[in-house]
Amino acid sequence: xxxxxxxxxxxxxxxxxxxxxxxxxxxxxxxxxxxxxxxxxxxxxxxxxxxxxxxxxxxxxxxxxxxxxxxxxxxxxxxxxxxxxxxxxxxxxxxxxxxxxxxxxxxxxxxxxxxxxxxxxxxxxxxxxxxxxxxxxxxxxxxxxxxxxxxxxxxxxxxxxxxxxxxxxxxxxxxxxxxxxxxxxxxxxxxxxxxxxxxxxxxxxxxxxxxxxxxxxxxxxxxxxxxxxxxxxxxxxxxxxxxxxxxxxxxxxxxxxxxxxxxxxxx
Numbered sequence: 001x002x003x004x005x006x007x008x009x010x011x012x013x014x015x016x017x018x019x020x021x022x023x024x025x026x027x028x029x030x031x032x033x034x035x036x037x038x039x040x041x042x043x044x045x046x047x048x049x050x051x052x053x054x055x056x057x058x059x060x061x062x063x064x065x066x067x068x069x070x071x072x073x074x075x076x077x078x079x080x081x082x083x084x085x086x087x088x089x090x091x092x093x094x095x096x097x098x099x100x101x102x103x104x105x106x107x108x109x110x111x112x113x114x115x116x117x118x119x120x121x122x123x124x125x126x127x128x129x130x131x132x133x134x135x136x137x138x139x140x141x142x143x144x145x146x147x148x149x150x151x152x153x154x155x156x157x158x159x160x161x162x163x164x165x166x167x168x169x170x171x172x173x174x175x176x177x178x179x180x181x182x183x184x185x186x187x188x189x190x191x192x193x194x195x196x197x198x199x200x201x202x203x204x205x206x207x208x209x210x211x212x213x214x215x216x217x218x219x220x221x222x223x224x225x226x227x228x229x230x231x232x233x234x235x236x237x238x239x240x241x242x243x244x245x246x247x248x249x250x251x252x253x254x255x256x257x258x259x260x261x262x263x264x265x266x267x
Contacts (some may be wrong), residue, residue: 002171013261034074098234099136126169166197174199175207186218195219200231220244221255229258
């Protein structure tokens with residue numbers, strides 16, 4: 001999250017690691033605290049899947065309470081939205097349905113291993129990882145390629161639509177300028193081209209709002225939380241993307257969290 005927990009404003013009680021965390025939760029803005037809780041829940045969920053922990057090794061009640069706190073701090077509604085139809089199977093579900101359990105566990109392990117790489121190594125490795133994800137979900141991926149004057153991180157096909165891919169794993173959230181740059185790449189291609197921007201660290205709220213203001217979008221966005229949920233909860237990647245595309249078509253929102261799109265799931 002690119003936060004130095006040893007800054008003076010996070011000093012609390014004895015200054016131990018646990019108290020530094022308490023100090024961060026007390027001093028940081030609500031949105032940042034919510035993000036820290038989300039990241040902890042992702043880590044817990046992934047570790048449970050990778051290490052095959054038993055249910056009694058953690059408290060489901062505490063996890064649900066943590067999710068509720070995160071939702072409240074982030075201002076996320078947990079009520080079922082009016083777009084209930086997004087949870088119905090899409091016509092592309094067969095193409096992007098989950099691979100077998102062994103393959104999913106391997107992907108989860110690979111994603112965890114990316115955290116230990118240097119930033120430059122991790123960027124290229126993240127692109128290769130996503131290409132493997134698309135391959136296992138039977139979306140006919142193509143790896144990164146270069147056109148005159150621009151670099152495309154990859155592409156895949158879902159139904160009759162071709163999706164260009166932009167992949168970023170930076171310490172900072174992605175802002176408006178990167179969204180505009182990728183949108184421009186997509187708009188410069190054929191009419192049936194669409195785009196998926198996958199930013200592991202997520203997107204700035206201001207950037208998303210500015211990007212969607214007065215301009216239609218042909219791209220949808222995913223973050224690290226979306227990606228973890230797809231892999232650890234055996235979701236159809238095709239359904240997730242189709243749900244994001246449908247919501248963008250209805251609201252012009254490039255990014256909608258998977259939590260909002262699938263409110264009945266216990267993420």
